[in-house]
Amino acid sequence: MPDATGLELIAQELRDRDADSVLETLHFRGKASVTVAPESIRETLEHLRGKGFKFLASLHGVDYFPEEPRFGVQYELLDMYEVDRITVKLRVPLAAPTVPTVVDRWPTADHQEREVYDMFGVVFEGHPDMRRILMPEDYEGHPQRRDFPLGGEAILFTHNEPRNPGWWQQ
């Protein structure tokens, strides 16, 4: 893991390239993370790839409701030679939940960006196939949002019908 000093050096390099890109750095429980502006995510990941973080281990979404900007997308980068990990985070508001896609440079992000879109409604601009992946295509709402209610899911099985529909007899 980059230590606290190493993290600040990386953040400074990112700032030298684009002064507005780094919003926050955090070293928590031995793990480095850097929060960047959503529009600079592609350049940030590209820069970190040059630093050796060539493997995108995971891409997942978080809902910080009721904070604003509300949605977070996190990129777990891994350096397999130095066995080093760093988390790149970004936050987008509910009003404009769009993030540039990284799928053309990191093919592994394909399914994972679709999952974040499915669960949180964060749209990845430029993704070649931005559809739902786990929920049905005609589903309304994004179930992993914190204000999405738990339970009460209408399931179209006969025991949920008020009376026996008898459609198989026709």
Add this chain to the structure above:
Amino acid sequence: VSDVTQQGQAPSAIAGMSYRDMESSIEVAHLEHPEHDELLTLNLGPHHPATHGVLRVITTLEGEVVRDIRPVIGYVHTGIEKNCEDKPYWKVIPLVERMDYLSYYFNAFAYCGAVETLLDLEVPKRAQYLRVIHMELNRIASHLLWLATGGLDLGAMSVFWYGWKERDSILDLFEMSSGQRMHPRYFQVGGVAEDIPSGWAKKVREFTAQFPKRVDQLEDLINSNQIVLSRMRGVGAVDADSLLELGVTGPLLRAAGNPWDLRKAAPYSSYEDFQFKIPVGTVGDHYDRFRVRMAEMRESTKIVEQALDALPEGEYITSNRKYALPPRHELATSMEALIHHFKLVTEGFRVPPGEAYFPCESPRGELACFVRADGSSKPARVHMRDPSFVNLQALRPMVQDTYIADLIVALAMLDPILGGIDR
């Protein structure tokens, strides 16, 4: 160090000609047909025995050759990650165990590890060793089920019966130590639920003593099956760089020659104490994937034996009463124990705000759990980075421009667990 050595070319019906050569030597050009160069879309699954669950693959065929595939998933999406946000931390463990239902100990370990990281909680050495023993036995059981069902897909019926039988004896061990054959909820935040019963270690030793011989027999069953070998050798090879771009880890990556294994690279739970090798392949085809997993079972047996030999005395769960239940006998004599017990089973423990990403090496690759705590007694977000979900993206490069029969082999050797993919 490679433990997988390629065997010599298997004997063929026509001397000096491999099965693939024979196959491609058949002239099909005379089968002129107006629809011959049209593409056909064929739906495979979700109810297809070779998809190991409810995976649907929409394939685009040109004749018998797969030109493109599109996996459709979500049929067993049960919203476990959403449900986790409604449960106290310790009640989440049985939920996450049901994600990848063949590697339940790993799911629980990744989750507990993430919560322990957030709490900065030390796990006793004995608990770490017990976790390793159970996880490695689980790895063997998972690989055995892969071998059994994968062999069945390829027409090797006997592997199915014998693989299932061996897996069952591991489940018997789990039942004895943790009370359940699957989803035992044995790993707790801070350690394990109970110490192993007396006599368990002896039974595990009995198993590990005879198991390498069983692996040899299972391997011989495949290695002397000409049809299975012809379907695996030289088929579906993907180079390591493409696999890394797709985020593939685990045996699939190691079969392509990249020895990345978190147990060695970034040891957790005392894996640095054990001597074991990382099997790697050389070609990266289906046969290498098979050999790597077989070798991994042998290595796991060694780890289990070493962990049993060196099993330290001491506590099996942290003595920090804020996070682990007090022993039952203390409740009768100690007021503090009673209070702790009451707080733990009603509200559960609170976790300070923070975010943790905890990876471990599951039978299918990097299994990681991301937990966000907001200071309450329920997690604000639990996400499993499931290796099956990510590895599924490697199916397309594996099967593109191969026969549709090779798609079944690729699915079997990919070893996707739909419970983990859909969660």
